[in-house]
Amino acid sequence: AWALQGKPSPLSTDQKPNSFEEITNYNNFYEFGYGKEDPARYADALTTDPWSVEISGLVERPGNYGVEDLAPESALEERIYRLRCVEAWSMVIPWLGVPLSSVLNRAGVQPGAKFVAFQSVLRPSEMPAQRGSGIDWPYREALRLDEAMHPLTILATALYDKPMPNQNGAPIRLVVPWKYGFKSAKSIVRITVTDRQPETSWQTLQPREYGFYANVNPQVDHPRWSQATERRIGAGLLAGRVETQMFNGYGDQVAQLYAGMDLKKNY
Amino acid sequence: MMQQLNATLRRVPEWAVWLVGSLPLILLTADVLTGNLGVDPIRDIEHRLGRTALYFLIGSLMVTPVRRLLRLNAMHLRRAIGLLSFSYAVLHLGAWVLFDMGLLWGQMLRDVVKRPYLIFGMGAFVILLILALTSNRFSIRRLGANWRKLHRLVYLAAILASLHWLWALKLLSSWPVICTGAILLLLLYRAYVAWGQPLKEALQFR
Numbered sequence: 001a002w003a004l005q006g007k008p009s010p011l012s013t014d015q016k017p018n019s020f021e022e023i024t025n026y027n028n029f030y031e032f033g034y035g036k037e038d039p040a041r042y043a044d045a046l047t048t049d050p051w052s053v054e055i056s057g058l059v060e061r062p063g064n065y066g067v068e069d070l071a072p073e074s075a076l077e078e079r080i081y082r083l084r085c086v087e088a089w090s091m092v093i094p095w096l097g098v099p100l101s102s103v104l105n106r107a108g109v110q111p112g113a114k115f116v117a118f119q120s121v122l123r124p125s126e127m128p129a130q131r132g133s134g135i136d137w138p139y140r141e142a143l144r145l146d147e148a149m150h151p152l153t154i155l156a157t158a159l160y161d162k163p164m165p166n167q168n169g170a171p172i173r174l175v176v177p178w179k180y181g182f183k184s185a186k187s188i189v190r191i192t193v194t195d196r197q198p199e200t201s202w203q204t205l206q207p208r209e210y211g212f213y214a215n216v217n218p219q220v221d222h223p224r225w226s227q228a229t230e231r232r233i234g235a236g237l238l239a240g241r242v243e244t245q246m247f248n249g250y251g252d253q254v255a256q257l258y259a260g261m262d263l264k265k266n267y
Numbered sequence: 268m269m270q271q272l273n274a275t276l277r278r279v280p281e282w283a284v285w286l287v288g289s290l291p292l293i294l295l296t297a298d299v300l301t302g303n304l305g306v307d308p309i310r311d312i313e314h315r316l317g318r319t320a321l322y323f324l325i326g327s328l329m330v331t332p333v334r335r336l337l338r339l340n341a342m343h344l345r346r347a348i349g350l351l352s353f354s355y356a357v358l359h360l361g362a363w364v365l366f367d368m369g370l371l372w373g374q375m376l377r378d379v380v381k382r383p384y385l386i387f388g389m390g391a392f393v394i395l396l397i398l399a400l401t402s403n404r405f406s407i408r409r410l411g412a413n414w415r416k417l418h419r420l421v422y423l424a425a426i427l428a429s430l431h432w433l434w435a436l437k438l439l440s441s442w443p444v445i446c447t448g449a450i451l452l453l454l455l456y457r458a459y460v461a462w463g464q465p466l467k468e469a470l471q472f473r
Binding site: 087 | 306307308309365366367368370371377378382383437438439
């Protein structure tokens with residue numbers, strides 16, 4: 001495949017991105033196993049072509065959309081984002097993708113819509129951990145409509161200049177950089193616009209530990225570990241930790257979405 | 268055959284246990300130096316040292332049941348196995364302090380008194396420290412009968428160490444659960460020897 005390109009964006013960070021090696025060999029994708037090397041080890045088996053995304057619910061034009069249809073190569077933007085995992089490690093990742101709002105606008109959001117739900121692919125024959133228990137598959141995530149329409153929120157289809165590697169959520173995945181990584185659902189097959197707050201996988205599994213919002217917040221700890229600092233992957237043995245930023249450093253753009261909300265309660 | 272095995276075992280010196288016990292550290296060091304640890308070497312160093320400490324702790328708990336059930340006597344090697352567990356626990360803690368936490372003493376102190384997984388881990392470490400400090404001949408003689416009582420704390424250390432592991436997981440996975448199961452089994456065996464046998468006899472004589 002030839003090199004993909006995206007238009008540079010003012011929303012990108014100027015921090016140095018992690019290497020392609022690092023990004024594709026260390027991540028969580030629980031469908032392939034609980035270890036951070038498991039996605040790289042097993043994701044080859046996933047078939048991503050053909051692929052379509054069903055958009056349904058409170059939309060004007062429901063239906064099955066192809067990936068190229070939702071995120072045409074000519075529309076790709078480069079978004080270099082910080083990624084903060086709920087496990088207190090972080091990376092900087094150069095995604096290529098399109099704003100989720102462009103996709104939702106194509107489908108036409110109906111008045112009365114309040115939330116957008118995402119469903120990842122369910123394919124136990126290709127995803128070993130889906131054959132076991134642990135999480136009630138398929139993986140589900142959701143955003144409030146204003147979060148989904150925010151310019152920072154993208155559907156990514158490429159990483160650096162390469163089509164999205166399977167282990168990172170091929171062929172199309174969500175990226176919401178001010179929230180913990182688990183909110184950014186991978187390998188999406190269904191987007192549902194709804195008026196009720198959808199159930200999400202981690203919140204259903206451990207409601208005390210994982211909330212619906214899951215905004216990066218150094219002042220609200222995970223019940224079992226601190227979120228005050230994080231370890232930047234690839235920084236070296238003696239690099240130590242960096243302080244975690246409110247909303248992962250995207251507060252200027254997103255803090256107003258949560259004005260007046262108690263973020264300790266809505267974690 | 269057992270006799271032969273025991274004869275061989277009796278001739279195994281303590282330093283041989285230390286030699287074998289240093290292998291995990293040598294392999295880990297080699298992996299660090301050759302860049303063989305993958306994307307997040309800090310986590311690998313920390314976790315491998317911690318797991319090795321737990322394996323040796325399990326090993327030290329196996330000595331008595333193996334002697335009673337298989338009639339294989341490795342009692343003279345138990346101290347070295349226990350001290351190896353402590354040594355890896357020291358390295359594990361050191362890796363956490365230096366590499367993982369980057370010497371952020373404030374956050375470490377706040378976390379250690381607040382987070383159950385760290386309370387469990389520190390509890391296990393303090394016990395192993397006490398046991399290591401009293402593992403020499405002088406302490407054994409000096410403490411007399413109390414030495415055995417004191418060193419029963421290793422049972423608590425083993426439970427705390429496995430809780431420390433389980434509590435840090437996002438989802439339960441099989442290997443830490445299997446290790447915890449092994450520890451529970453080894454402790455149940457002791458409970459059975461201490462209480463089960465006498466209880467059975469007492470019931471029979473009624």
